[in-house]
Amino acid sequence: MPTDVSTDATVLLRLDEADELAAAWVCALAERRGIRALLIKGPALHLHGLREERVSADVDVLVEPSRFEELCAAIAESGWTKRPSGFVGTLTTLHSNTYLRDGWPCDLDVHSFFPGFLADPAEVFDALWQRRWALSLAHRDCFGLDKVAGALVLGLHSLRGATIQPRHLDELEQLVRTPFTDGERDELGRLARETGCVATLESVLPRLGVDVEPSAAELASPDLRDWRERVTAGSHGSYFWMLALRKSPWRERPRILWRAVWPTRRDLLVARPETVDTLRGRTRARLARWGRGIRSAPAGVRAVWAHRRSVSPR
Incomplete structure (x- = not known):
């Protein structure tokens, strides 16, 4: 006699499985609507030898800016x-939206532009689209970035977190140890100028053997x-x-200052979901x-002061 099988059975996805399936799904969704989308970071970086293989907690996709809201x-x-x-x-945070789904251990991060590229976002996307690189995920063809474009994205991503996360610093060090041919270094310089990331990668490009000057518009x-303050x-x-x-x-500044000093209940629970949602718990969290704010304030003040005159006048 056959055994009944519940139709409500839940399939638990491993993070690596979820990453691959979500990446393939969002690429298929974009393709059906005629929207250009590029997977940034992810497995392509490992396949190009730019960083060690790792499983990410999210899938990052860069969308042509004019279709960003449509895909979201x-x-x-x-x-x-x-x-x-x-x-x-x-x-x-104006450049991306993050999406969650019950049963999926990964997030979807959808970007309209990528921080550190200072040229017009549409022009940046077009330049990166020209460097698209096909890879197969979950038995579906997707587009990531080639080695040259991936190196720029990884450099920018690692710089943003290198001061506080050892992993990002390690990835940056691995990037600068990656072998590039003379032709690839020339392409790195051209793409960096085209996308406006020569100045933002001023501490990285020379270590890659790339000698290029930023444009006046970038400066x-x-x-x-x-960017310099954030780094x-x-x-x-x-x-x-x-x-x-x-x-x-x-x-608007008095309201912002007050919210910094006394965050709402919603802000507390969004920033710290572990907060005990009682009057006493919220008071302790505040x-x-x-x-934490007092301890981190000196770093912020130093960053603002150090770069107050770092940009050339128009």
């Missing part, structure tokens, strides 16, 4: 939920100051509040947050 809407319609963002995140970009400050929370204050109109 399609992802949401397919059952993925946008990760809640705290107040300061809505003011300072004049106000985003260059933000110097690391990902410390206090710096992001300083950035939000500087970028916002004067009339006090602990003050301590």
Whole structure:
């Protein structure tokens, strides 16, 4: 007599399985809508010998900027939920949306541009699209980045976290030890100028044997100051509040300052989900947050002060 099998059985995905399936799925979703999308980072970096093989907690996809909102809407319609963002995140994280789905151990990070590329985002995407590299994931052809474009993305990604995360520093060191041919170094220089990342990678390109000067437009970009501050400050929370204050109109600054000092219940639970959601638990979380903020504030102040004149006037 056959044994009944429940139709509600749950299949638990390993993280590596989820990464590959999610990457293939989002690429297929984009392709069906005629949207150009590139997997950035991920397995292509290992396949090119740029970093050690590793399993990521998220899948990063760069979308042509004019179709970014369209793809995000399609992802949401397919059952993925946008990760809640705290107040300061809505003011300072403008380039990406992160999506979650029940039963999937990985996130989907959808980017309209990638921080550190200072040229126009549409021009950057077009330049990277020309360097697309086919790879097969979950029995489906997807597009990642070739070795040259992947090296630039990895350099920018590693720099942003190298001051606080040893893994990013290790990946940066592995990148600069990667062998490149003379032709690849020439292509690195050309692509860096085309995408506006010569100045942002000023500490990396020379170590790769790439001798190239940034353009005047790159040096004049106000985003260059933000980049240098971010790299110097690391990902410390206090710096992001300083950035939000500087970028916002004067009339908004008292509200931002108050939210920095006294975050709402929602902000507390988004930033620290482990917070005990009681009056006492939230009070303890706010006090602990003050301590972290006081400890991280000097790094943020030093970063802002060090780069206050780092950008050439227009």
